[in-house]
Structures are given as structure tokens and as C-alpha cells.
Amino acid sequence: MNVDLHSHSRQSDGALAPAEVAARAHANGVDWWALSDHDETSGLAEAAQAAQAHGLGFIPGVEVSVTFCQKTVHILGLNIQPDHPALQAGLAEIRRSRFTRAHQLDVLLADCGIAQAYAGALKYVENPDLISRVHFARHLLQEGHVKSLQQAFDRYLGEGKRAFVPTQWATLADAVAWILAAGGKAVIAHPGRYKYTPQQHDALFSAFKDLGGQGIEVITSSHTSAQYKQYARMALQYGFQASRGSDFHAPGIGRTELGRMPPLPDELTPVWLDWTQESL
Numbered sequence: 001m002n003v004d005l006h007s008h009s010r011q012s013d014g015a016l017a018p019a020e021v022a023a024r025a026h027a028n029g030v031d032w033w034a035l036s037d038h039d040e041t042s043g044l045a046e047a048a049q050a051a052q053a054h055g056l057g058f059i060p061g062v063e064v065s066v067t068f069c070q071k072t073v074h075i076l077g078l079n080i081q082p083d084h085p086a087l088q089a090g091l092a093e094i095r096r097s098r099f100t101r102a103h104q105l106d107v108l109l110a111d112c113g114i115a116q117a118y119a120g121a122l123k124y125v126e127n128p129d130l131i132s133r134v135h136f137a138r139h140l141l142q143e144g145h146v147k148s149l150q151q152a153f154d155r156y157l158g159e160g161k162r163a164f165v166p167t168q169w170a171t172l173a174d175a176v177a178w179i180l181a182a183g184g185k186a187v188i189a190h191p192g193r194y195k196y197t198p199q200q201h202d203a204l205f206s207a208f209k210d211l212g213g214q215g216i217e218v219i220t221s222s223h224t225s226a227q228y229k230q231y232a233r234m235a236l237q238y239g240f241q242a243s244r245g246s247d248f249h250a251p252g253i254g255r256t257e258l259g260r261m262p263p264l265p266d267e268l269t270p271v272w273l274d275w276t277q278e279s280l
């Protein structure tokens, strides 16, 4: 079975409409798919409807921005009830922080000689409730300040770079609590991407486990094959279920394509087991 439980639409920083992501998942042979936009659930109704039309199994998801040990961590909420009030209130607060950050980014980029970046980024914002660094990156690329989206992060927007704004997102405890309250499972997204010391890394996994977090993403596009093995071991070690998700954002970006990843290693318990069996 081809399961892809991590993807984005233009309701956050992806390039396609939710129905277009559904069609692409179906065309790529995905059997079960989750849309998991950053801090936003407004694409889920369209996604569910499109998935149904394609006969594609659908899991409503969200990717919540969290700050842990002064670094950003992404926590996936999978199989959530999107309209849960505590979840919605939490996500709305994070989206407000995104706009505060965007205004600070405008000032920092002006200091770098790039004027009116906020207005420029807004041209790429499709969902008026959500602004992302990716929208700034698209503007910097379009205006010729950088040669690629990656260069926009490497030169200006990435952690510690000239226009980086440290932002206080949700706490790990709040994010997990909202996801569980909304009936979902909490899953640490792409654990291989966080630049933690081994001690901080263990602190994240242990705290997440204690809070009721259930899973970690093992197979995801930003992991190397060595990291597939490393996080498979860690899932067993900490007693986590395992997830598989492409983190698809847009056609033609790197190796990230819906449904195109190795299967989950046999020894792991998939996060989706109860959901996909229930519907048989």
C-alpha cells in the first residue's frame, strides 16, 4: 500500500490547490493521502472532496510549528477533527505570529538593501490568513536578488542568516495537547532535519513521548537512507509508531514527489494501521 501522510497546498506554502494535490497523489499511485498544511486546515474540505472523487483514502492533517530548545520543530497532527476549537484557536495564534514575523522580516531585508519585501511577498500569498518565508523567497527569486529558492534561505531567510527572525511558536506541550484533543495522532515530522545536540534530540523524543505523542516520520524526502535506518531504530527504541510522508510542496522541487519513497521498514508499526483497517 502506498501511503503518503505529509504534503502541502497553496493554503500554506505549497504551489498547488488542495484538489490538484489530490489528483497528483492519485496519479502517482498513492492509496492513502494526508494534506498537512503548515498551521492551517482551510484546505482540508476541498482535499477530502477531491480525494473521494478519485477513490483515494484521505487523512486530514496539519503541520504545527513548535519551538523546542530555541529551535523550530514541526509536529504533524494526523487524522484530526479540523474544526476542534482548541486546535483552531492555537493555529490562529501561530498564524498571527507569522504576520508579526513577516513585518520584522521586511525591516531586516530593507537593511540588506531589499526594500518593500513584505509587499512583494504578499503577491505570492494565496491564503490571506497565512504568510510563510517561502513567499518571501519567491519574491527574492522573482526580483533577481537570489538565483534559487534555496539560495534565498542560504543567504537571507535561513536560521542564523542575515534576515532570520527567531520566532516563538507553540510549545511542544500545547501542540500535542491540541492534536490529541482534536482526536488525532501527534507525529514528529522529519526528525533528521533538526540541528540538536544528541542530548536535546533525546529531550525532544522523551518529552514528546511523555506528552502523549505517538509517532515519528521515518520515511520522508529530506531523510537520507542512513537516516531511514537511524529513525527506524529510534522508533523501536522509544516505542513510537512510524509514518511515511513526502513533504511535497510543488512539482519539480528536488526529490520530493508524492508517493515516491521507499516503503516503511517491516519491523515498524505504521501510524495509519488502525485508520486504514477500520475502513475495510
Ligand code: AMP
Binding pocket: 013, 038, 065, 131, 132, 133, 134, 149, 150, 153, 154, 158, 159, 249
Ligand atoms: P516558515 O514555516 O514560514 O518558517 O517556512 C519554512 C518553510 O520553508 C519550510 O516548510 C520549507 O517549505 C521551506 N524551506 C525551503 N528551504 C528551506 C531551508 N533551507 N530552511 C528552512 N526552510 C526551507
Ligand code: MN
Binding pocket: 008, 013, 038, 249
Ligand atoms: Mn513548507
Ligand code: MN
Binding pocket: 063, 074, 189, 190
Ligand atoms: Mn516541516
Ligand code: MN
Binding pocket: 006, 007, 008, 063, 247
Ligand atoms: Mn511539511
